[in-house]
Amino acid sequence: MKSLQYPRMSLRIVFSIGFAVLVAACSSPTPPARQAARPDPDRIAAVEAIRAIEEGADSALQVTPLRDPAVEGFLREVAAAEQERRYDDAHAAVVRARKLAPEAPDLIQIEAEIELLRGNTERAEKLAYESFTKGPQLGALCARNWQTIIETRTIFNDADYRRTAESKRDACKVKRRVRM
Numbered sequence: 001m002k003s004l005q006y007p008r009m010s011l012r013i014v015f016s017i018g019f020a021v022l023v024a025a026c027s028s029p030t031p032p033a034r035q036a037a038r039p040d041p042d043r044i045a046a047v048e049a050i051r052a053i054e055e056g057a058d059s060a061l062q063v064t065p066l067r068d069p070a071v072e073g074f075l076r077e078v079a080a081a082e083q084e085r086r087y088d089d090a091h092a093a094v095v096r097a098r099k100l101a102p103e104a105p106d107l108i109q110i111e112a113e114i115e116l117l118r119g120n121t122e123r124a125e126k127l128a129y130e131s132f133t134k135g136p137q138l139g140a141l142c143a144r145n146w147q148t149i150i151e152t153r154t155i156f157n158d159a160d161y162r163r164t165a166e167s168k169r170d171a172c173k174v175k176r177r178v179r180m
Contacts (some may be wrong), residue, residue, distance in 0.1 A: 019029045043119065050151060053144055053147040073096060075110070081093060082114065092113070094107065094110050094114055098111065105134040106135070109135075109145060112128040116152070121152050128138075131145050138172055140172075146166075146172060150169060152165055
């Protein structure tokens with residue numbers, strides 16, 4: 001009789017453990033509440049430096065594309081979402097804009113800046129270089145492209161390539177001709 005009680009007891013334990021594992025596997029944890037991404041202050045400062053380079057660019061060359069009104073609407077969404085630090089929403093809006101103008105170098109650069117804010121540093125650098133290759137390779141956009149690469153190289157702690165990017169950024173600036 002004793003030998004029959006032992007297997008019954010072990011079967012109860014096995015079934016209890018199995019049931020507990022099954023319940024744990026079936027229950028899914030509640031997803032965390034969606035919150036605004038909070039990049040570190042260095043990334044915000046990096047994007048501010050990228051955008052400031054355009055204001056300080058003493059360049060005779062400015063290329064301003066004609067835009068589809070829908071793209072402008074998406075860019076307003078990008079700006080609003082970025083201001084509220086909803087970087088995933090800003091990224092989604094710039095991706096929708098790029099679907100309408102996939103080769104637009106300024107949109108590619110905006111996506112690079114949003115990616116930097118999202119913490120996707122490597123992707124940000126690739127996009128900035130793509131924007132440079134598709135863009136005018138002179139002027140303010142060119143300077144923003146290379147400033148983005150400077151900022152990513154700072155994050156990667158790559159002083160050598162950072163110096164190269166600084167010289168490329170400076171080469172983007174086209175001085176105005178002096179007229180007499």
